[in-house]
Amino acid sequence: MRRLAFTLAALCAAAPAAFAQDANDTSAAALISKFAAEAGITADAETGKAFFLATQSGGGADTPSCSSCHTADPKATGMARTGKEIAPMALSVNPKRFTDTAFVDKWFGRNCDSVLGRECTATEKANVLAYFASI
Amino acid sequence: MNRFIAPLAFALATLPLAAAAQDKMTPVNDPTTLTDCTECHMAFPAGFLPARSWEAVMAGLKDHFGENATISEANRLTITAYLVANATDSGAVSARTASRILRNVTDSMTPLRISDLPWWKNEHDGEVSKAEWERAKSPANCAACHRDAARGYFED
Numbered sequence: 001m002r003r004l005a006f007t008l009a010a011l012c013a014a015a016p017a018a019f020a021q022d023a024n025d026t027s028a029a030a031l032i033s034k035f036a037a038e039a040g041i042t043a044d045a046e047t048g049k050a051f052f053l054a055t056q057s058g059g060g061a062d063t064p065s066c067s068s069c070h071t072a073d074p075k076a077t078g079m080a081r082t083g084k085e086i087a088p089m090a091l092s093v094n095p096k097r098f099t100d101t102a103f104v105d106k107w108f109g110r111n112c113d114s115v116l117g118r119e120c121t122a123t124e125k126a127n128v129l130a131y132f133a134s135i
Numbered sequence: 136m137n138r139f140i141a142p143l144a145f146a147l148a149t150l151p152l153a154a155a156a157q158d159k160m161t162p163v164n165d166p167t168t169l170t171d172c173t174e175c176h177m178a179f180p181a182g183f184l185p186a187r188s189w190e191a192v193m194a195g196l197k198d199h200f201g202e203n204a205t206i207s208e209a210n211r212l213t214i215t216a217y218l219v220a221n222a223t224d225s226g227a228v229s230a231r232t233a234s235r236i237l238r239n240v241t242d243s244m245t246p247l248r249i250s251d252l253p254w255w256k257n258e259h260d261g262e263v264s265k266a267e268w269e270r271a272k273s274p275a276n277c278a279a280c281h282r283d284a285a286r287g288y289f290e291d
Contacts, residue, residue: 060198060201060202061201062201062202063201063202079272080175080176081200081201081202081272081273081275082175082176082272082273082275082276083176083271083272083273083275083276083279084175084176084276109203109205110202110203110204110205111203113197113203113205114201114202114203
């Protein structure tokens with residue numbers, strides 16, 4: 001019985017870790033500062049907006065733009081090609097965004113490759129995060 | 136007495152049909168597989184594809200049906216091992232179910248999508264309307280129509 005209780009307690013404790021964006025080890029502001037410093041620029045939300053909406057080349061045929069899945073409105077719920085919903089990117093409607101370093105790194109890695117066929121630069125990351133934080 | 140026998144006989148007669156229809160498939164119960172796969176789609180039951188298919192899918196995550204779905208190498212190996220061990224042809228489903236799912240799939244074929252299987256197409260073609268497909272967005276979205284898909288229930 002004690003072992004069962006312990007197992008249950010361990011499961012409950014472990015459960016939140018299984019869900020994304022719960023690390024709470026960073027913030028949009030901290031990430032913008034980090035990427036901007038890396039790139040040696042001042043992050044610019046308008047440039048980030050243009051990047052987010054642009055039709056890119058080099059990536060997958062089904063994902064020519066960030067907005068292909070996230071929609072052109074970062075405050076809106078997006079949709080992956082699988083039909084699964086994607087939580088809004090705008091910090092004002094989704095404050096949980098950009099609070100988990102590993103999550104942010106993983107999805108920039110995957111999605112920049114899907115859309116651009118390469119990694120995003122620190123400049124692009126700083127600017128697009130500044131856009132999401134500004135609206 | 137006959138009143139009871141007739142329904143009983145009917146129930147028994149329909150039983151093999153229901154069992155053969157893959158209405159119930161053991162859902163994924165490996166935590167790593169559940170966590171990583173469900174980020175983008177439901178964790179499809181391993182019993183719906185042969186082992187060679189899962190190996191091919193898991194070897195090509197950098198271009199996973201047009202998207203980069205890279206995961207950690209440790210998790211990739213864990214998930215591959217789970218899917219292969221529970222594949223259609225790994226003995227995890229009955230021989231009858233396996234032969235139905237893999238009907239017209241020769242050993243030289245390595246289907247990468249469950250929806251590429253002739254069995255799957257036969258189950259869905261003509262039955263799912265255009266409006267239903269538009270609502271579901273993708274054949275990957277089982278739960279759009281099969282509400283209990285995540286628990287392994289795929290009845291109509």
